[in-house]
Structures are given as C-alpha cells and as structure tokens.
Amino acid sequence: MQLTDRLRIRDSAMPLKATSYPASTQSLGQLIADLDSLNHDTEQGFLSIGGKLAEFMQTVSVISSELTALANAEHGQQASEALTHALDRSTKKRAAQGNRDLGLADMRHEVVQLKRTLSGFQETVSTFRTLGLLTRIETARLGSTGADFSGLADDVSLLAGQVHSKVTSAMTIADSLIPPIESAMREIAALEAGQTKDLPALISSTLASLSSFREVQDRAHDSSDRLAAEFGKVSDAFKKLIVSIQFHDITRQQVEHVIEVLRRLNSEYMKLAGNPSSHPRGTAAVLALQSAQLADADKKFRASVESVERNLEGIAKHVLEIADESRALSGVRADGKGSFFLPMERDCGAILISLGHTANVEAASLATRMGLSETIDQMSGPIHGILQIETKMRMMALNARISAFHLGADGSALDVLAGSVQQLASECRERSELLVASLGSMSEAAAHSRGDDEQDPGGVPENGDGCLDELRLSVADLHSATERSFALISQIVARGDRLSEGLVSTRKEFSVGTLFAEAVTRARESMQEIGDEAQCGLPCDENEDPESGLADFMSLYTMQSEIDVHEGVTKASIGTMDSTTPIEGQKPPPGDADEIGDNVEFF
Amino acid sequence: MPTAAVTMLEWTPEFAVHVPEIDREHQFLFGIVNHLHEAMLAGQGAETLGTFLAELAKYTIYHFANEEKTMVAAHYPEMLAHVEQHEGLRRRVSEVKVRFERGEIALTIELMLFLSDWLRNHVTVTDRRLGNYIQVEQSFTAYLDKARSPGPAHRKHIRAYGATVRGG
Numbered sequence: 053m054q055l056t057d058r059l060r061i062r063d064s065a066m067p068l069k070a071t072s073y074p075a076s077t078q079s080l081g082q083l084i085a086d087l088d089s090l091n092h093d094t095e096q097g098f099l100s101i102g103g104k105l106a107e108f109m110q111t112v113s114v115i116s117s118e119l120t121a122l123a124n125a126e127h128g129q130q131a132s133e134a135l136t137h138a139l140d141r142s143t144k145k146r147a148a149q150g151n152r153d154l155g156l157a158d159m160r161h162e163v164v165q166l167k168r169t170l171s172g173f174q175e176t177v178s179t180f181r182t183l184g185l186l187t188r189i190e191t192a193r194l195g196s197t198g199a200d201f202s203g204l205a206d207d208v209s210l211l212a213g214q215v216h217s218k219v220t221s222a223m224t225i226a227d228s229l230i231p232p233i234e235s236a237m238r239e240i241a242a243l244e245a246g247q248t249k250d251l252p253a254l255i256s257s258t259l260a261s262l263s264s265f266r267e268v269q270d271r272a273h274d275s276s277d278r279l280a281a282e283f284g285k286v287s288d289a290f291k292k293l294i295v296s297i298q299f300h301d302i303t304r305q306q307v308e309h310v311i312e313v314l315r316r317l318n319s320e321y322m323k324l325a326g327n328p329s330s331h332p333r334g335t336a337a338v339l340a341l342q343s344a345q346l347a348d349a350d351k352k353f354r355a356s357v358e359s360v361e362r363n364l365e366g367i368a369k370h371v372l373e374i375a376d377e378s379r380a381l382s383g384v385r386a387d388g389k390g391s392f393f394l395p396m397e398r399d400c401g402a403i404l405i406s407l408g409h410t411a412n413v414e415a416a417s418l419a420t421r422m423g424l425s426e427t428i429d430q431m432s433g434p435i436h437g438i439l440q441i442e443t444k445m446r447m448m449a450l451n452a453r454i455s456a457f458h459l460g461a462d463g464s465a466l467d468v469l470a471g472s473v474q475q476l477a478s479e480c481r482e483r484s485e486l487l488v489a490s491l492g493s494m495s496e497a498a499a500h501s502r503g504d505d506e507q508d509p510g511g512v513p514e515n516g517d518g519c520l521d522e523l524r525l526s527v528a529d530l531h532s533a534t535e536r537s538f539a540l541i542s543q544i545v546a547r548g549d550r551l552s553e554g555l556v557s558t559r560k561e562f563s564v565g566t567l568f569a570e571a572v573t574r575a576r577e578s579m580q581e582i583g584d585e586a587q588c589g590l591p592c593d594e595n596e597d598p599e600s601g602l603a604d605f606m607s608l609y610t611m612q613s614e615i616d617v618h619e620g621v622t623k624a625s626i627g628t629m630d631s632t633t634p635i636e637g638q639k640p641p642p643g644d645a646d647e648i649g650d651n652v653e654f655f
Numbered sequence: 656m657p658t659a660a661v662t663m664l665e666w667t668p669e670f671a672v673h674v675p676e677i678d679r680e681h682q683f684l685f686g687i688v689n690h691l692h693e694a695m696l697a698g699q700g701a702e703t704l705g706t707f708l709a710e711l712a713k714y715t716i717y718h719f720a721n722e723e724k725t726m727v728a729a730h731y732p733e734m735l736a737h738v739e740q741h742e743g744l745r746r747r748v749s750e751v752k753v754r755f756e757r758g759e760i761a762l763t764i765e766l767m768l769f770l771s772d773w774l775r776n777h778v779t780v781t782d783r784r785l786g787n788y789i790q791v792e793q794s795f796t797a798y799l800d801k802a803r804s805p806g807p808a809h810r811k812h813i814r815a816y817g818a819t820v821r822g823g
Contacts, residue, residue: 393764394764394765397761397763398761401760401761404759405759528701528760531760531761532698532699536697536698539695539696539700542663543692543696546661546663546665547661
C-alpha cells in the first residue's frame with residue numbers, strides 16, 4: 053500500500069482527540085504516526101528493490117556464463133573435419149566410380165561379344181541339322197551296308213537340338229543381362245552426379261557456413277570478454293545500488309531520532325493536560341532542530357534515491373547493449389524473420405537428404421551388381437553344357453569316320469559327313485571356349501563394378517554406406533550443435549531483453565523518493581505550525597536560553613551528520629533560522645553511495 | 656534462480672485477448688513451443704521433432720476449432736480472414752511433418768523462427784481483434800439481457816401500475 057493511501061486511511065480512522073489535551077498533542081501524535089509510517093514504507097520500498105536487485109545480479113551472472121559457454125563450445129570443429137574428409141573422400145570416390153563405370157562398360161561389351169558368339173551357334177545348329185538329314189539319306193542309300201550308321205542321324209539331330217536348347221538358354225540369359233547393366237550404369241552416373249557434384253557443392257557451402265559460424269564463435273568469445281568487463285561494471289553498479297539502499301538506514305535512524313524527540317515533547321504536552329494553551333519550554337527550538345534534522349535526512353534520502361535511479365538506468369543501458377550484441381550474434385534480422393543459422397540448417401538438411409538418397413541409390417546399385425553376378429553364374433550352366441555336347445559330337449564323329457573307313461569306297465560319303473560333324477564340333481569347342489573366357493571376363497567386371505577389389509582411401513575397405521553413415525552422423529552432430537547455439541543465443545537475447553525491461557520497470561516503480569519528500573514537507577509544515585503556535589502561546593522568555601534542553605538530544609545521535617545539524621542549529625538563531633536551507637558548515641549530503649563519509653562509522 | 660532455460664515465448668499480459676478459454680489455450684501453445692526450445696538447448700531438437708510436430712498439429716487443430724466455434728457463435732465478421740490464417744499455419748505444420756517423415760530432420764531453427772513470429776503476430780493482432788469483438792459482444796448481450804429482464808424497482812413499478820389499473 054502506498055504511504056499516501058495509508059495516511060488517508062489512518063486519518064479517516066483516527067478518533068477525535070479529547071478536548072482536555074492541547075491541539076498540539078494531537079498534531080504531534082499525527083506527526084509521529086506519519087513519520088513511523090514513512091520509515092516503514094521506505095523500508096519496504098528498499099527491501100523490494102533489494103530483492104529485485106539480487107535477482108537481476110543472478111540474471112547478469114547467468115547471461116555471462118551462457119556467453120562463455122557459447123564462446124567455448126567446440127561447435128563445428130569436429131563436423132568441419134568430417135566434412136573436409138568427406139569432400140576429399142568424395143573426390144577419390146569420383147575416380148573409383150569412374151572405374152566402376154568402366155567395369156560395367158567392359159561387362160556390357162563382353163555381353164555383346166557373348167551374344168555374338170552365341171549367334172554363331174545358330175548356324176552351327178543349322179549345319180548340324182543338315183548333316184543329320186544328309187546322314188539319314190546316305191544311310192538309306194547304303195541299305196543294309198550302312199546298318200552301323202542307322203543311329204548316327206538320330207544322334208546328330210538330338211545333339212543339334214541340345215545345342216540349340218543350350219544356346220537359346222544362354223542367349224536368353226545374356227539378353228537379360230543387358231538392361232540391369234545399363235540400369236547399373238545409369239545409377240552409377242546418378243551417384244556420380246550426386247556424390248561428386250551436388251554433394252561436394254553442398255559440403256563446400258556448409259563449410260563456408262561453418263567458417264561464418266566460427267566467426268560468430270569468435271565474436272561470442274570477444275563479446276564474452278567484453279561482457280566480463282561490462283559485468284564488472286554492472287557488478288560495481290549493483291554494489292553501489294546496494295550501498296545506496298543501505299544508506300537508507302542512515303536516514304531511517306535520523307527519522308527515528310526525530311520521532312523519539314517528538315515523543316518526548318508529546319509527553320511534556322501531556323503533563324500540561326490541565327492547561328491546553330500552555331506549551332513546554334523550548335518547544336519551538338526543539339521543533340526547529342527536528343525540522344532541520346528532517347531536512348537533512350530528506351537531502352540525504354534524495355541523493356540516495358537519485359543514485360539508485362542513476363545506477364538502475366546505467367545498468368539497464370549496459371544490459372540493453374549486451375542484448376543487442378547477442379542479437380547481432382544470432383544474425384537475426386531486425387524483422388526477426390531471418391537468421392544466420394537458417395542457411396546453415398538448410399545446408400545440413402540438404403546434405404542429409406543427399407546422403408540418404410545416395411545411400412539408397414548405392415544400395416540399389418549394389419543389389420543390381422550382385423544380381424548381375426548371379427545371372428552370370430546362371431549362364432555358365434548352358435555354356436558348359438554346350439562344351440559337353442561338343443565332346444559327345446567329336447566322339448560320335450570319330451566313331452562314324454572309323455565305321456566309314458571299314459566300308460571302304462561305299463563309306464566315303466559318310467566319311468565326308470562325319471568329318472564335317474567333327475569339324476563343326478571343333479568350331480563348337482572354339483566358340484564354347486570363347487564363351488567361357490567371356491564369362492570369366494564378365495565375372496571379373498562384375499566384381500570390379502561391386503568394388504570388391506577396392507580399398508578405402510584411408511585404408512579401410514569400402515563397406516557399402518559405412519562412410520555415408522559416418523558423414524551423416526557428423527552432419528547431424530553439426531546441426532545439433534547449430535540448433536543448440538541458436539537456442540542459447542536466443543535465450544541470452546531473451547534474458548537480456550527481460551532484464552532490461554525489468555530494470556526500466558523497477559526504475560519507474562521506484563517512487564519512495566517522492567513519497568519521502570512529500571512526507572518530510574508535510575511533517576516540517578506541521579512542526580512549523582506547532583512551533584509558531586508555541587511561540588505565540590508562550591512568549592519566549594528573554595532570559596531563556598534557546599539551547600536549553602537541546603543538549604540532551606546529543607545522546608540520541610549515532611551519526612556525524614546529526615551532530616553537524618545539531619551544532620549548526622544551536623549556533624544559529626533558532627527563531628530566525630530557515631530550516632529548509634543547508635546549514636552552514638554542514639557537510640553536503642552524499643551524491644553517491646560511496647560518499648557516505650563519516651556517517652558509516654556510527655554503524 | 657534464473658539458471659534454467661528461459662521461456663522463449665513468455666505469455667505476458669500483452670498477449671492476453673481477454674477471453675479466458677482462448678488465453679488458456681494460447682498459454683498451452685506457447686508451452687509446446689517452449690518445450691522445443693528446451694530440446695534445442697539440449698541439442699536434441701531432431702530427436703523430439705516428431706513428438707513436437709504431432710503435438711503441435713493436434714493442439715492447433717483443437718485450439719483453432721475452438722476459436723472458429725467461438726467466431727461462428729459470435730457471428731464474427733472477420734472470420735474468413737482469421738480462418739485463412741489458421742489454414743496457413745495448419746498447411747505449414749503439415750508440410751513440415753511431411754518433410755520430417757521423408758527424413759528431413761534439420762528443421763528446428765526454421766520452425767522455431769516461423770512459429771515464434773507467427774504466434775506473436777497472430778495472437779497480438781488477429782486474436783486480439785477477435786477478443787475485443789467478443790468482449791464488446793458480451794457486454795452488449797448482457798445489456799440486452801438486463802433490458803429484457805426488469806430489475807426489482809422496475810417490477811415494483813409494474814406491480815403498482817397493475818394495482819392502479821385493477822383498482823381503477
């Protein structure tokens with residue numbers, strides 16, 4: 053409750069005093085109560101601001117430690133190394149991808165060759181079939197003489213059919229090899245584009261952002277150092293404030309001593325209860341002295357309050373500077389919609405997406421290449437089957453030639469046919485050997501395209517997306533560090549803003565100075581009225597020493613300033629002294645808390 | 656002791672729209688955003704982003720529905736523009752959810768900047784206009800209700816008038 057409100061309530065609640073007491077007693081009672089209230093309320097006002105100051109000091113301390121944490125954080129260093137490593141690896145991978153691409157191109161070439169070789173078998177099969185037919189005609193012409201050749205035609209036809217079947221099967225498999233090889237080649241091209249073009253661009257951009265981020269850290273470090281100095285100033289200012297608040301105790305004691313004197317005077321009035329128009333001796337002098345003490349207290353109080361206000365404003369200014377500096381660190385634009393951290397986050401996000409895509413494509417591509425190996429393995433079955441047929445054919449042709457030799461001239465035609473079969477079987481063998489060689493080359497190319505024969509640039513074998521995982525973790529860590537810094541800076545800004553607002557608000561609410569001045573003015577006016585009344589009611593005895601009785605008050609004083617005021621008043625003419633003007637020889641009230649001077653020695 | 660995380664979006668009287676239910680819901684919404692800030696401060700924004708987005712989407716749907724019901728009940732003339740703003744936030748939250756579900760986890764800073772800005776502007780401008788309208792509308796309704804139901808003095812006058820008429 054405000055002092056003025058309390059006074060109003062008390063005034064309205066105060067019962068009318070008994071008429072047997074002098075009016076001055078009532079006025080003195082009111083005066084004592086008002087001064088008591090004044091002390092109580094100013095005490096509360098200072099206690100309240102003291103509590104807030106303690107909280108503000110803690111906040112400043114927290115801001116300082118948060119800035120230090122921001123400056124000392126290892127944000128980005130590890131990620132920077134990982135990204136630089138990734139960029140290097142990406143360049144090396146580009147070469148490795150080129151090799152893989154080359155391996156696939158070789159494989160594709162081998163498949164085309166293989167298909168061409170297999171196509172050659174079609175003619176062989178056709179010739180076999182013709183030879184089978186001719187053999188059948190010739191054995192028919194020979195009749196019983198050619199009985200030994202009766203099965204030869206069937207065997208040639210059967211083997212021709214088997215060769216055809218195996219070739220068709222191998223051809224089908226060879227045909228199925230082309231699309232996945234081409235698909236793998238396209239995927240590798242996409243990987244190359246992603247990993248060796250887009251990703252390095254993103255990494256470079258992130259590294260550039262990181263460089264800016266380090267600048268922010270450096271600035272945070274500088275800010276932290278500057279803030280440490282600022283914090284020193286702010287702490288000093290807070291200390292001054294606290295001393296200023298303690299200074300209130302000096303004025304409180306001074307007012308208490310005035311109250312004590314007024315109580316004594318009131319007791320004197322009580323003794324004169326039977327004579328309402330009488331006044332205790334020396335009343336005017338006593339009241340003039342107390343008025344001077346109050347005036348002195350008011351000046352000291354005003355100086356103390358001004359010091360508090362000045363310090364609060366100074367601290368608020370410092371804190372606002374800290375908040376502005378922190379806001380500048382975050383790079384948040386004036387409209388609050390952009391931030392230095394945004395492009396950094398976007399880069400991290402894009403890298404993570406690119407890495408995820410690359411991992412998917414690489415996994416799919418690896419699966420394709422593994423599939424190619426399996427397909428190639430499948431092809432070896434028919435090709436080895438052809439080799440076995442060829443062996444059978446050669447055996448069969450050799451037997452036919454022996455039988456033809458035994459027939460003599462009649463067997464010459466069959467000998468020619470068996471020779472042709474033999475020759476075709478040899479051609480078949482050559483082709484089959486070509487096919488086996490092609491299969492070997494294709495298997496090698498497939499293994500090469502899988503990267504089985506590669507070593508990681510750092511000596512670690514390439515293990516699918518292992519290095520991608522590492523990079524992904526580094527970028528995720530970088531983003532985590534970025535968001536932590538962003539949140540920390542935002543927090544510092546919020547704390548600074550709120551502290552500044554709190555200080556300004558405290559400064560505005562700090563109204564005890566006005567209340568004190570008003571209360572002192574009212575009290576001194578009352579004293580003046582009572583003093584005037586006392587002088588009129590009881591003319592001053594010419595022989596009365598104006599200082600008589602005042603000396604007793606010296607025992608009440610606990611501060612040098614009270615003694616100074618007392619001496620100033622007693623030396624001057626009590627009746628004519630203007631108690632509102634400073635007393636000659638009296639020390640001026642302290643303008644700042646560190647100018648308390650001699651007054652502190654009494655505590 | 657102010658060492659704990661400071662609330663990024665502190666609900667102060669400047670955010671009050673003076674409709675108790677809406678104010679309470681705004682405070683809850685601010686709390687959700689402050690949780691994200693705390694997670695970011697711990698470097699765990701990405702880990703909590705899924706839960707945050709789900710909670711934000713759920714609560715904005717609930718809160719916007721309440722506000723829209725209030726607007727319908729009050730025949731609020733600026734409802735269309737207001738609902739468009741709600742739709743804007745719903746869309747943005749949806750988009751971010753989709754991006755997150757696709758694997759984008761580096762979104763927290765963008766989201767925090769957007770939400771802080773959107774909530775500050777929407778609550779202090781758009782919602783306050785609604786609050787002002789509702790306050791005026793409630794005062795007017797109370798006035799009409801009072802006018803429709805006569806007070807004791809008015810009833811006494813009516814009774815006296817009735818007695819005069821009957822006596823006459």
